[in-house]
Amino acid sequence: xxxxxxxxxxFRSYDSLDLELSPGVTSFVAPNGWGKTNLVESIGYLSRxxxxxxxxxxxxxxxxxxQAVVSxxxxxxxxxxxxxxxxxAKGANRARxxxxxxxxxxxxxxxxxxxxxxxDLGLVKGDPAExxxxxxxxxxxxxxxxxGVLADAERALRQRNALLRSLKQNPDPALESTLDIxxxxxxxxxxxxxxxxxxxxxxxxxxxxxHFSQLAADARESRRSxxxxxxxxxxxxxxxxxxxxxxxxxxxxxxxxxAQRRRKEIDRGLTLVxxxxxxVVLSIGDVPAKGYASHGESWSLALALQLAGWDLLREDxxxxxxxxxxxxxxxxxxxDSGRRARLAHTVAQAEQVLITSAVGAEVPAELTGSVVDLxxxxxxx
Numbered sequence: 397x398x399x400x401x402x403x404x405x406x407f408r409s410y411d412s413l414d415l416e417l418s419p420g421v422t423s424f425v426a427p428n429g430w431g432k433t434n435l436v437e438s439i440g441y442l443s444r445x446x447x448x449x450x451x452x453x454x455x456x457x458x459x460x461x462x463q464a465v466v467s468x469x470x471x472x473x474x475x476x477x478x479x480x481x482x483x484x485a486k487g488a489n490r491a492r493x494x495x496x497x498x499x500x501x502x503x504x505x506x507x508x509x510x511x512x513x514x515x516d517l518g519l520v521k522g523d524p525a526e527x528x529x530x531x532x533x534x535x536x537x538x539x540x541x542x543x544g545v546l547a548d549a550e551r552a553l554r555q556r557n558a559l560l561r562s563l564k565q566n567p568d569p570a571l572e573s574t575l576d577i578x579x580x581x582x583x584x585x586x587x588x589x590x591x592x593x594x595x596x597x598x599x600x601x602x603x604x605x606x607h608f609s610q611l612a613a614d615a616r617e618s619r620r621s622x623x624x625x626x627x628x629x630x631x632x633x634x635x636x637x638x639x640x641x642x643x644x645x646x647x648x649x650x651x652x653x654x655a656q657r658r659r660k661e662i663d664r665g666l667t668l669v670x671x672x673x674x675x676v677v678l679s680i681g682d683v684p685a686k687g688y689a690s691h692g693e694s695w696s697l698a699l700a701l702q703l704a705g706w707d708l709l710r711e712d713x714x715x716x717x718x719x720x721x722x723x724x725x726x727x728x729x730x731x732d733s734g735r736r737a738r739l740a741h742t743v744a745q746a747e748q749v750l751i752t753s754a755v756g757a758e759v760p761a762e763l764t765g766s767v768v769d770l771x772x773x774x775x776x777x
Contacts, residue, residue: 397508397718398748399439400476401469406461407483408434413773421744421765423751430770432752436511436723438466439750442481443509443720444533445489445500445543451529457485470507473717479506504540508713508720510706512727516698520685524675531676534705535592538712542592549585549671556582556667564665572662579654580647582670587646589671594626594637596708597676603704604697608680611696611738621681622697628674629653695730699739706746722746728758736760 404413409431424432433449437456441447447456457464467480481503482490491500518526536543556578563572601623608622630653635645653669654661661668678685678697685697710719722743728736728751740760743749753759756767 397470397472397721399468399470399507399721401467402435402439403465403467404435404438405465406458407438407464407466408456408458410434411458411461415768415773417748417750418766419748421749421751421763423753423756423759423763423765423767424770425753425756425767426770428754432754432770433513433725435770436725436750436752439468439507439509439721440511440723441483442466442468442479442503443505443507444537445481445504446529446533448511448513448515448725453483453489454485456483461485468507471717472715477506479503501540501543504536504543508537508709508718509723510702510709510720511723511725512699512702513723513725514727514730516702517694517730519698519701520678520689520694524673527676527678528671528674530701531593531596532589534708535589535596537705538596538708539592542589545585545588545592549582549589552578552582552585553667553670553672557665560661560667561665563662567662575658579651582667583647583650583654586650586670587643590626590628590632590650590674591635591637591642591646593671593674594632597624597626598637599708600624600701600704603707604700607700607703607707607742608696610742611699611735612693613734613738622685622700623679624701625677625679626674627677628671629669692732692735696735699727699735703742717747719747722749724749724751726752726754728753728760729755737762 398419399417402415402417404410424435426432437447437449441456462485464483465480466483467478469476469478478494480492481500484490489500491498491503493503493506519530532546536546559575559578563575604624605622609620612620630650632646632649635642635649650670657668680689680693680697685694689697706720706722713719724743731739737760740762744762749763751759751763
């Protein structure tokens with residue numbers, strides 16, 4: 397898949413931009429502050445309805461504007477579709493497909509995109525929330541129904557936490573009896589999400605291992621293996637995540653875990669277990685990556701995670717014209733020459749690659765293509 401036209405209005409630093417693109421490699425070159433990352437961030441947002449840089453939508457709307465609009469024309473072989481999202485400073489966002497209004501969630505997956513950025517180092521060195529967000533974003537990209545599962549889990553968690561806070565202030569037995577209802581609602585959404593996460597990690601693991609081994613080819617042999625495993629405060633050992641009944645069994649496991657911790661949760665006014673507190677544990681060789689990996693190894697692992705997601709999205713489509721757009725946002729500046737060359741060799745097979753760089757010479761010669769000088773078409777923020 398490739399994007400032939402990208403149009404922005406009041407997005408980040410852009411009051412208006414209409415850009416024609418081609419298949420293959422396009423490099424956006426300009427000094428820092430000219431909006432390179434803002435441009436590619438817009439495609440990533442249209443793909444997954446979330447930014448790779450911020451957790452809230454408001455910073456995406458240009459200062460002083462009421463809304464931002466991102467529109468892209470995406471091609472799959474001979475077919476094409478135009479997807480558009482309106483990000484509102486206040487109120488609900490809106491979406492259109494080929495000029496017809498749709499629910500925002502319906503544009504998920506229309507413009508598949510995988511973004512590599514300096515922020516990806518947080519997947520290895522950062523907090524569990526960053527790894528959960530990466531996993532959940534890929535989960536929804538592969539199967540848009542999980543966007544609804546995530547929304548249900550967040551809604552049930554908010555309601556349950558509000559009830560726990562009320563019980564902390566007023567330990568009313570009648571009020572506590574309603575907690576059973578929210579235990580079940582939260583457990584059902586949590587179980588569906590955890591099952592999805594486990595299955596996704598099982599699919600990702602061989603790809604993570606393969607890409608890390610390739611990218612870290614200059615590391616000593618004992619440190620060229622990498623893996624990712626799921627970690628939870630709830631014991632899911634009784635659940636076989638490969639079976640059709642996994643979600644049903646996981647619901648009961650979550651309900652039981654909540655019941656065991658009820659007194660403590662009321663005392664704290666907070667839900668203490670569930671997918672919102674789980675983590676993805678990354679290992680290199682026999683040691684945890686966080687705290688032990690070198691800077692180069694951390695970068696190799698972060699890139700391996702994103703490349704593994706790209707592999708799965710390509711496999712899911714089964715169509716050579718339906719692979720995700722690849723965005724390399726100022727990544728080569730962070731890599732040594734060996735990793736640059738190996739990453740370039742891997743991504744060169746993509747139908748469309750969009751690269752940002754402050755220095756054109758940092759882009760490997762293997763990724764030849766068109767070069768866009770943003771200083772000629774954009775103003776610095």
